[in-house]
Amino acid sequence: MEFGFSEQEEKFRQEVRDFLNKEIPPSWVKGGMFTQGEIENEEEWAFWKSIQRKLAEKGWLGIHWPKEYGGLGRSYMDQFIFMEEMSYRGGPGIAPANIWHLGPTLLAWGTEEQKKTHLLRAARGETLWIDAMAEPDAGSDGVNISTTALQDRDYYIINGRKRWGCLVPFDWFLFLARTDPDSTRHRGLSVFMADVKTPGITVKPIIDLAGYAYWADITLDNARLPKENMIGPKNEGWTVILNTLNNERIFVDILGGMRRTLDLIIRFAKETKRNGEPLVKNPAIRHQLAQLAIEAEVTRLLYYRVVWFREQGITLIHETSLAKVLGNETMKHMVTTGMEIMGLHGQLKAGSKWASFAAKMQQAYLTNPAWAIAGGTTEIEKNIIAWMGLKMPR
């Protein structure tokens, strides 16, 4: 039982921090978990891409991937440390799905050809991926897939609709389609990857309640994909993707965002006066801030436990779900408290002459609810904890 990092890990964390301190101006960071979801104009997008290039040069786009696929072959812990620090800075240049979906899926199930093509390109910053798991009728019930894939010699013809993909302007996406027309539920599904430029594929943004085009609606209308785009065995797609889904639930990026949000609230409470006194002098506020720090620290430990299990090769059963639920509840508590403390000023959007740096709190508040749904709703996670963790009867 040990709760410190090795000298090498501390050094790496500092290296990442130094890079970020040099390259990312504080003004870049908005409020939400992933700043790339809050990109508002071409200039911001150009900056995002410039950071991606720099990260690619350092080999930091695939830290724990094997070297032959463009990664650095570093530990899972190093990957986690990197993502934690990146997300503290709003994570420009990183498409989380590259790390948490593309990587794990191809590394576990991809052919050599697939790995060499796609992982290398992702590591060089040439492609951005998302996963498109959900459909209009397949949310928590993820196997209720109606997208079809009919084989036509060397191609599959895909028809269907995907919803709630994370809209970074993306190049490729992973999805499930039913390759066995007589199958139902989790049987007869296959995993595919598709280039978004494939004829028949159209993407429409879904605007979230913060006003950002953060999510995507994807329509596949007789889109023809080469059969090489299938990952893993035909009709075994659910087994293939379960591995990926278990990774997604980790959502490690939440830790950086959590720390950033707490720092923002504390800074606001230190710098803002009410009745001549800084807000932090108010015991009610002071204790709320302490409680948030306590919850964030406990959350941190539970996330790191998941990382350690992965590093040790210990099978994760319910531990990821457990960390995610606490992470989501802690973030909810944090953004709610942050808005409360800001009172009337919490309403101001960035750009108003009356808005301060604290306008980011509102962005955090409005973009946060999605994360208790994406990657596994709280209710599904609690089912998993009860069934798999506590072995309760179904």
Place this chain on the structure above:
Amino acid sequence: MNFGFTEEQEKLRTAARDFLEKECSSSLVREMEEDEKGYSPELWHKIAELGWLGLPFPQKYGGSSKTFLDLVILLEEMGRVLLPGPFVPTVVCCGLPILSAGTEEQKEEFLPKIVKGELIFTLALTEPNGRYDAQGIEASATADGDDFIINGTKLFTPYANVADYLLCAARTSTRKNKGQGITVFIVNAHLPGIAVTVLDTIASDKQCEVIFNNVRVPKGSILDKLDRGWKVMESAQEHAATAECALMIGGAQKVLEMTVNYSKERIQYGRPIGSFQVFQHRCADMLIEIDGAKFATYQAAWRLSEELPSTMQASVAKAWVNQVYQRVCADGAHLHGGIGFSWEHDIQLYLRRAKAAEVTFGDTDFHQDIVAQQLGI
């Protein structure tokens, strides 16, 4: 980062669990609530023979030189069965301060006897004002030749009714900074002028009022330095709060187990009540909180073992575990339905002790204050 225990630590836990399952039934716990002493000297003797009282002490005093984290493993198992007795007061609240701050003479006089189970110690710290900070110390110790005369009242002192010695924090000089001017004395509990009364408390756990009326102690009984005793108390409190957390996480896990097991047996509407989603989700909530409580506790214990700064982590742990044990006991009792609020069912034993543990060595408010200080606010 490492979230696993060593093989040796797992063995310690298994051995402790097996022993305590056999030796400390809930009937014993109930019996001790009514018992005058509040603990079983027979069981205390067995525990001494197992080497548990000496676990964190160096071999030269008869101990086994294990870490504070190792001790926390033992404490977790004790908390699981609600072991009645002055283990934490003796070993953690008094033994460890004597080890870290005592003279060689004091260590040789007291530690081997503690290890052998021959001496029971307790910490007379809190007073009627109910505070754990330096300002709460109003008891005084006035110099008189080579002695000091102690006057004051201590309240909520655990097992003072059976203690052989008390560590007593008293004010030896008035300073502007209330943290200075406090001295810790090692006091023979049978000295004239000491009057102990057992309080009737929610957990029936032998907390006592201890009145010091012109109690004369030699200056050789000072632990560490004159006027500088608060440092010793701060460290003792961090260790004690973490120890309390260990007891609590043991109890909380047991409550969840009881609840889940009950949910599988209890049939209503033709099915086990544990198959209903709300029931499952409430148990999932409990597991989430308990897992967090465990690692927050282990982190504090690890930092104390490594002698790293631990004030923040100990307070994070105590604040969180305070909240968790309370909720787990309340929810666990509720999920048992009617029997959950009966005297007969064991869950009430945990619920009452959760309340006691919550306020011992700092309630949530107290620790949130420390966390805020550590955050620089």
